[in-house]
Amino acid sequence: xxRQRDDAHAQGVSTTISRASQAGPxxxxxxxxxxxxxxxxxxxxxxxxxxxxVTALIGPSGCGKSTFLRCIxxxxxxxxxxxxxxxxxxxxxxxxxxGVDPVLLRARVGMVFQKPNPFPKSxxxxxxxxxxxxxxxxxxxxxxxxxxxxxxxAGLWAxxxxxxxxxxxxxxxGQQQRLVIARAIAVSPEVILMDEPCSALDPIATAxxxxxxxxxxxxYCIVIVTHSMAxxxxxxxxxxxxxxxxxxEAGATDEIFTNPRDTRTQDYITGRFG
Amino acid sequence: MNEHIVKAYEDxxxxxxxxxxxxxxxxxxxxxxALEAVVRRDQQTADLVVGRDERLDVLQADIERKAxxxxxxxxxxxxxxxxxxxxxxxxxxxxxxxxLAKNIAKxxxxxxxxxxxxxxxxxxxxxxxxxxxxxKEVLDAYTSSDLERAMTVWSRDDExxxxxxxLFRELLTYMMADPRTITACAHLLFVAKNLERIGDHATNIxxxxxxxxxxxxxxxxxxxxTDPLQR
Numbered sequence: 228x229x230r231q232r233d234d235a236h237a238q239g240v241s242t243t244i245s246r247a248s249q250a251g252p253x254x255x256x257x258x259x260x261x262x263x264x265x266x267x268x269x270x271x272x273x274x275x276x277x278x279x280x281v282t283a284l285i286g287p288s289g290c291g292k293s294t295f296l297r298c299i300x301x302x303x304x305x306x307x308x309x310x311x312x313x314x315x316x317x318x319x320x321x322x323x324x325x326g327v328d329p330v331l332l333r334a335r336v337g338m339v340f341q342k343p344n345p346f347p348k349s350x351x352x353x354x355x356x357x358x359x360x361x362x363x364x365x366x367x368x369x370x371x372x373x374x375x376x377x378x379x380x381a382g383l384w385a386x387x388x389x390x391x392x393x394x395x396x397x398x399x400x401g402q403q404q405r406l407v408i409a410r411a412i413a414v415s416p417e418v419i420l421m422d423e424p425c426s427a428l429d430p431i432a433t434a435x436x437x438x439x440x441x442x443x444x445x446x447y448c449i450v451i452v453t454h455s456m457a458x459x460x461x462x463x464x465x466x467x468x469x470x471x472x473x474x475x476e477a478g479a480t481d482e483i484f485t486n487p488r489d490t491r492t493q494d495y496i497t498g499r500f501g
Numbered sequence: 502m503n504e505h506i507v508k509a510y511e512d513x514x515x516x517x518x519x520x521x522x523x524x525x526x527x528x529x530x531x532x533x534x535a536l537e538a539v540v541r542r543d544q545q546t547a548d549l550v551v552g553r554d555e556r557l558d559v560l561q562a563d564i565e566r567k568a569x570x571x572x573x574x575x576x577x578x579x580x581x582x583x584x585x586x587x588x589x590x591x592x593x594x595x596x597x598x599x600x601l602a603k604n605i606a607k608x609x610x611x612x613x614x615x616x617x618x619x620x621x622x623x624x625x626x627x628x629x630x631x632x633x634x635x636x637k638e639v640l641d642a643y644t645s646s647d648l649e650r651a652m653t654v655w656s657r658d659d660e661x662x663x664x665x666x667x668l669f670r671e672l673l674t675y676m677m678a679d680p681r682t683i684t685a686c687a688h689l690l691f692v693a694k695n696l697e698r699i700g701d702h703a704t705n706i707x708x709x710x711x712x713x714x715x716x717x718x719x720x721x722x723x724x725x726x727t728d729p730l731q732r
């Protein structure tokens with residue numbers, strides 16, 4: 228594994244996160260700055276996220292990691308007064324190009340939130356909704372196939388197969404989170420963004436989601452924001468530490484957690500005063 | 502280094518290091534006393550060393566238990582993780598050193614029964630003092646987190662090896678010249694071998710300190726070696 232990490236103070240220098248076995252990054256962010264009105268939330272953040280791997284974004288509250296995550300599927304577009312500068316390349320395309328339809332982009336770049344947010348519809352409809360509006364299925368049985376395979380990939384099928392018409396909200400928190408993951412993967416995304424997906428779940432449900440993330444890793448580029456150091460260490464291959472709107476350090480997860488280069492990273496992950 | 506937000510965590514880590522340092526002091530004394538016993542033909546001191554070894558075993562088990570508990574309850578990361586693992590590994594090395602010191606002390610009784618061999622005893626004493634110094638230096642480096650000092654010990658391991666090799670030849674000469682000395686010489690050879698291994702443990706500890714401070718474990722492969730069998 229080759230690794231290159233940015234120097235403690237070399238902000239804005241691209242952190243090439245690539246593995247020898249893989250080509251270039253799936254998502255490459257360069258000099259991303261985000262403003263909410265007059266307030267700047269991100270300062271020239273550059274980060275590469277490889278395909279078929281999990282990249283964890285860690286850092287204290289308000290450091291900009293969720294803001295950065297939302298840039299990747301242009302969720303910040305929906306926030307009044309928000310302005311994004313810099314480039315995000317998904318494969319070879321700049322996602323902020325005028326020609327890019329944000330709705331189609333969000334099918335390619337799915338998102339899972341902290342609190343599970345199933346639609347107030349049946350389990351089946353929750354998963355079928357995306358493929359249907361994007362025209363992924365031409366017949367009912369095709370749609371049913373997509374729903375079944377998505378639920379299977381999300382590890383939920385066995386638990387809901389006999390009650391697909393029950394409301395999505397009738398499931399437990401952990402099941403709901405897997406339901407929204409099934410919903411995200413039903414539209415065949417390339418990238419899955421997760422914003423603290425386990426913070427509202429108990430340890431068993433968390434373990435199931437982590438197992439699922441590990442499973443999905445073989446097909447997707449996954450970017451996860453987490454406040455749990457242990458979770459970042461368990462699920463990710465790459466870790467980026469955000470602090471005050473910048474990326475302080477990014478590199479292989481095992482290196483970051485055993486031998487971080489920057490004292491700010493070290494202080495944060497070991498629970499010291501920053 | 503900033504302090505931990507959780508005070509008890511900080512205290513536990515400090516206690517682990519302190520206990521390891523304390524064990525280091527006792528081990529160092531055990532080696533020095535064992536050497537003294539052989540050189541001065543002092544059975545009483547030898548018995549003391551043998552009797553005190555159990556304390557080192559208890560300490561080692563305690564450090565290991567505390568480190569495991571720390572890993573389970575606090576999930577130490579980065580430098581904290583390296584510090585925890587280092588304490589556990591150093592305690593293991595010290596426990597072995599304690600056993601070797603005990604073994605040296607046990608041989609005193611046989612060595613006392615034979616006639617003194619003054620030049621040989623002097624050689625053993627010189628080698629032993631060198632090893633005790635190495636052990637002391639590396640333990641000082643540990644308590645003061647002094648990388649440079651640890652690396653000095655590490656780079657000078659071959660001096661102990663050279664002493665051992667020359668003692669080996671000296672002992673052979675004695676045994677060939679007078680077969681009645683073979684029993685005592687064989688025991689002295691083990692004493693020398695044990696001292697040489699204590700030197701190796703000091704070098705191991707230097708490598709552990711290097712890992713604890715820098716996070717780099719690659720140094721173990723680069724150690725200068727003097728192999729008597731290759732000569």
